[in-house]
């Protein structure tokens with residue numbers, strides 16, 4: 001960390017998923033000089049198709065980003081940099097973003113974190129082999145493709161009943177797999193009444209054929225054939241920089257999120273957050289929407305400052 005660049009961007013956007021990209025589009029159209037810094041490791045990179053985004057249903061995640069960038073780069077005041085932001089110093093009006101592997105800092109007046117979340121998979125042999133082909137986390141994203149198929153629903157403790165109910169909207173051929181966490185009698189009766197089998201034994205491994213799940217084997221020797229899996233991952237923030245900078249965080253159910261006002265402002269002046277990181281419903285279109293909202297707030301805050309400096 002030795003030198004800073006002279007150029008100061010109006011806004012640095014950390015993260016180039018739908019939240020950061022939509023913020024970039026709105027700010028570019030607001031004639032702001034912006035830099036999008038992106039590590040290019042989006043949450044949905046394992047999937048082959050994204051669903052539920054109007055006009056882009058079924059698109060490859062990489063193609064979604066390519067089109068977005070192409071449209072944003074039509075505006076001359078935007079730049080992209082492929083890099084990881086390692087830390088941030090300075091404050092509102094002059095933030096310094098230090099990038100991994102670089103001695104120069106990027107300077108910006110405002111700072112938007114659109115850094116998303118990471119999914120930590122349960123430690124089950126074979127699960128990562130089928131993640132994104134036939135094992136998924138969100139039925140709204142991938143339930144349609146597995147409708148009426150034989151689904152293993154892997155969910156522990158408090159989430160198990162809720163998740164079983166969710167998946168029952170897409171298929172009646174589901175088996176709840178608690179991987180050795182035990183249900184109570186009332187929960188077992190609730191499932192039984194609805195014809196949903198439950199296996200509370202620990203999972204030994206997930207078997208696949210050509211990258212797709214075929215069978216789930218249990219430690220007591222049982223196994224079930226299945227066509228797909230839905231499971232509950234542990235979600236963690238992609239970066240802890242907002243927390244280090246003093247942004248308030250709160251637990252949104254089982255997920256730590258960056259607290260913002262409805263416009264994406266954090267409690268730290270000049271710092272904003274959008275997308276999965278600040279707990280918008282975990283969907284591409286919701287992330288894009290919150291990025292657009294935060295961009296509008298940033299533009300209004302910059303205009304306020306500029307308006308008030310004229311005497």
Ligand SMILES: Cc1cc2nc3c(=O)[nH]c(=O)nc-3n(C[C@H](O)[C@H](O)[C@H](O)COP(=O)(O)OP(=O)(O)OC[C@H]3O[C@@H](n4cnc5c(N)ncnc54)[C@H](O)[C@@H]3O)c2cc1C
Nearest residue numbers: 015017019039041043044051085116141275276282283284
């Ligand atoms: C398997 C799977 C399938 C999904 N399928 C769908 C679907 O079909 N439809 C749907 O609507 N939603 C889907 N989702 C959810 C969707 O991926 C997320 O809601 C969405 O990507 C959130 O957008 P975001 O912009 O907040 O974060 P992301 O898309 O995760 O983008 C964040 C970006 O910030 C970058 N970043 C993080 N930290 C740093 C740093 N320090 N420096 C620089 N860059 C950084 C990351 O590398 C990444 O590129 C799926 C999720 C998963 C896990």
